[in-house]
Amino acid sequence: MSGPSRTTARPPGADLGARGDDELSGPGPAATPEPGTGGGLAVRNLTKRFGSTTVLRGVDLEFRTGEVHAFLGANGAGKSTLLSCLSGAHRPSSGEIVVDGTSYDGFTPTSAFDAGIAVLYQHFQLAGSLTVADNVFLGDELTTSGVLSRQKQEQITRELLDDLGVDIDPRTPVEKLSIGQQQIVEITRALRRDPSVLILDEPTAALGRTEAAGLLTTIRRLAYERRIAVVFVTHLLGEVMTVADRVSVLRDGRVLWTRDRGEVTMDALVSGISPSVTGADERAERATGPTFVEFSGFRTSYCGPLDLEIGEGEIVGLYAMMGGGRTNLLETIAGARRVRGGTLTVGGADATAASPRQAAGKGIALVASDRPAQSLFGDLSGLDNLLMPHFRRSRFGIRFPHREKPVFDRVAERVQLMPPDSEATGGSFSGGNAQKIMVGRWLSGLGDCRFLLLDEPTQGVDIGSREQIYRLIREFASRPGRSVMFTTSDPEEAVALADRIVVLHEGRISQVFGPDVGEDTLLSHAQSAAVESYEGVTA
Numbered sequence: 199m200s201g202p203s204r205t206t207a208r209p210p211g212a213d214l215g216a217r218g219d220d221e222l223s224g225p226g227p228a229a230t231p232e233p234g235t236g237g238g239l240a241v242r243n244l245t246k247r248f249g250s251t252t253v254l255r256g257v258d259l260e261f262r263t264g265e266v267h268a269f270l271g272a273n274g275a276g277k278s279t280l281l282s283c284l285s286g287a288h289r290p291s292s293g294e295i296v297v298d299g300t301s302y303d304g305f306t307p308t309s310a311f312d313a314g315i316a317v318l319y320q321h322f323q324l325a326g327s328l329t330v331a332d333n334v335f336l337g338d339e340l341t342t343s344g345v346l347s348r349q350k351q352e353q354i355t356r357e358l359l360d361d362l363g364v365d366i367d368p369r370t371p372v373e374k375l376s377i378g379q380q381q382i383v384e385i386t387r388a389l390r391r392d393p394s395v396l397i398l399d400e401p402t403a404a405l406g407r408t409e410a411a412g413l414l415t416t417i418r419r420l421a422y423e424r425r426i427a428v429v430f431v432t433h434l435l436g437e438v439m440t441v442a443d444r445v446s447v448l449r450d451g452r453v454l455w456t457r458d459r460g461e462v463t464m465d466a467l468v469s470g471i472s473p474s475v476t477g478a479d480e481r482a483e484r485a486t487g488p489t490f491v492e493f494s495g496f497r498t499s500y501c502g503p504l505d506l507e508i509g510e511g512e513i514v515g516l517y518a519m520m521g522g523g524r525t526n527l528l529e530t531i532a533g534a535r536r537v538r539g540g541t542l543t544v545g546g547a548d549a550t551a552a553s554p555r556q557a558a559g560k561g562i563a564l565v566a567s568d569r570p571a572q573s574l575f576g577d578l579s580g581l582d583n584l585l586m587p588h589f590r591r592s593r594f595g596i597r598f599p600h601r602e603k604p605v606f607d608r609v610a611e612r613v614q615l616m617p618p619d620s621e622a623t624g625g626s627f628s629g630g631n632a633q634k635i636m637v638g639r640w641l642s643g644l645g646d647c648r649f650l651l652l653d654e655p656t657q658g659v660d661i662g663s664r665e666q667i668y669r670l671i672r673e674f675a676s677r678p679g680r681s682v683m684f685t686t687s688d689p690e691e692a693v694a695l696a697d698r699i700v701v702l703h704e705g706r707i708s709q710v711f712g713p714d715v716g717e718d719t720l721l722s723h724a725q726s727a728a729v730e731s732y733e734g735v736t737a
């Protein structure tokens with residue numbers, strides 16, 4: 199269905215002009231919007247079925263002009279499915295979508311954009327080798343007499359970036375930007391089409407704390423100054439309390455409640471999303487043994503030399519600001535990048551690996567952070583995805599389906615996979631459930647893994663499943679001959695899960711903390727290390 203053309207009525211003063219000092223510190227309470235202006239987006243009695251599976255069951259929601267609306271729910275609740283109906287990726291089975299007073303029964307991607315809805319997904323749709331300006335105008339280039347007006351594109355992009363208060367050169371190739379900056383380019387591209395509704399799917403999931411805070415400030419400015427209805431999906435509840443004006447919780451495809459942020463407590467959020475969360479801290483029961491993994495002068499293309507001993511049963515958290523070298527280090531240990539020097543032993547035996555296969559043979563497994571690209575096989579079944587390490591060990595490639603299904607059922611139950619359907623394709627699982635498959639692969643004793651590496655293990659995972667994944671990681675580590683190393687950009691997670699926290703800065707260990715370190719200490723240490731090195735560069 200193609201929508202009617204949209205006229206954008208910006209309220210007086212909505213344009214972003216020169217910024218005052220208080221704007222630099224982010225929009226304050228004075229900028230709180232007047233809700234109920236009649237614009238924005240409403241969803242009425244929307245349902246969505248995939249074959250015999252009903253995912254959305256009569257959803258009613260209102261996202262108002264000029265407000266930031268947090269849209270929450272457990273993994274598999276149906277958030278992405280609703281977003282797909284709004285972006286035109288899926289067609290609703292029934293119901294109505296109203297944008298700025300005009301009713302639609304569904305969209306194509308083009309008609310959604312024409313109606314004024316922009317949806318930004320976690321996985322960027324940017325061309326890395328092109329410049330910022332080229333990306334902003336990709337597919338809709340400005341031309342004069344058939345010739346590309348590159349200068350004009352750069353000028354408009356610069357104006358949009360200035361409006362957002364960010365300092366990015368439009369001529370920079372996108373691949374040279376940080377993840378947070380790339381996120382801003384995505385937003386800029388959407389803004390060029392002057393949307394009235396901007397929907398962001400877990401926008402801060404891949405960002406460090408500082409970049410995330412910057413993005414949240416930008417989100418508020420978009421709502422309050424540009425009068426856009428901003429909707430954001432997140433599993434990070436601290437963000438909700440910081441930035442949202444209203445909050446909606448989706449449970450099993452239905453809206454559980456919508457409330458003003460001021461009426462919401464953290465407990466209400468947690469129990470709304472995941473009623474089974476206990477909040478129990480099980481870390482105190484753990485004890486670690488003698489050295490099991492040892493790095494000595496270990497060097498990668500970016501990190502090192504590193505010297506670190508990890509005890510048997512120990513869980514070490516690598517905490518770093520973006521660019522600290524965490525992913526580079528994990529990928530090198532897992533054989534995906536070349537080791538540049540030094541030694542690594544696991545259980546006393548050499549464990550340096552020239553390929554992921556060799557690393558797996560030496561008992562090392564990596565759960566990568568970019569799951570769809572690196573770990574999940576979208577066309578294979580849930581069972582094939584979950585039991586993959588098991589097949590590597592099976593003799594002559596012979597499979598016994600009647601034996602596999604009970605194993606799948608057992609593991610699916612342990613990781614609380616939803617739906618626990620062995621035949622569903624990998625690509626049909628929600629983001630958080632895909633992560634449970636990736637983690638469950640190694641945590642359930644299927645593969646011969648002795649040193650488990652997890653890159654952001656709970657990214658995109660809801661609060662209830664996060665607890666379950668922590669429990670599984672602890673269980674894994676407590677079996678004989680096991681150690682775990684994980685990365686996180688969330689100090690809360692570092693403190694909750696790690697026995698020791700190693701702060702990595704520019705590829706070097708800058709500090710090692712015990713489990714009792716406070717989140718603030720951790721954050722401020724990592725930040726001050728970053729500031730010191732910046733001053734070193736500019737001095």
Ligand SMILES: Nc1ncnc2c1ncn2[C@@H]1O[C@H](COP(=O)(O)OP(=O)(O)OP(=O)(O)O)[C@@H](O)[C@H]1O
Nearest residue numbers: 248253273274275276277278279626628629630631
């Ligand atoms: N194409 C599809 N075919 C069948 N089922 C699907 C399809 N797409 C999604 N689903 C199912 O719909 C349900 C909701 O998934 P959705 O991705 O919308 O959840 P979500 O709330 O976004 O979760 P997450 O927080 O993990 O991203 C899941 O059970 C998922 O398996």
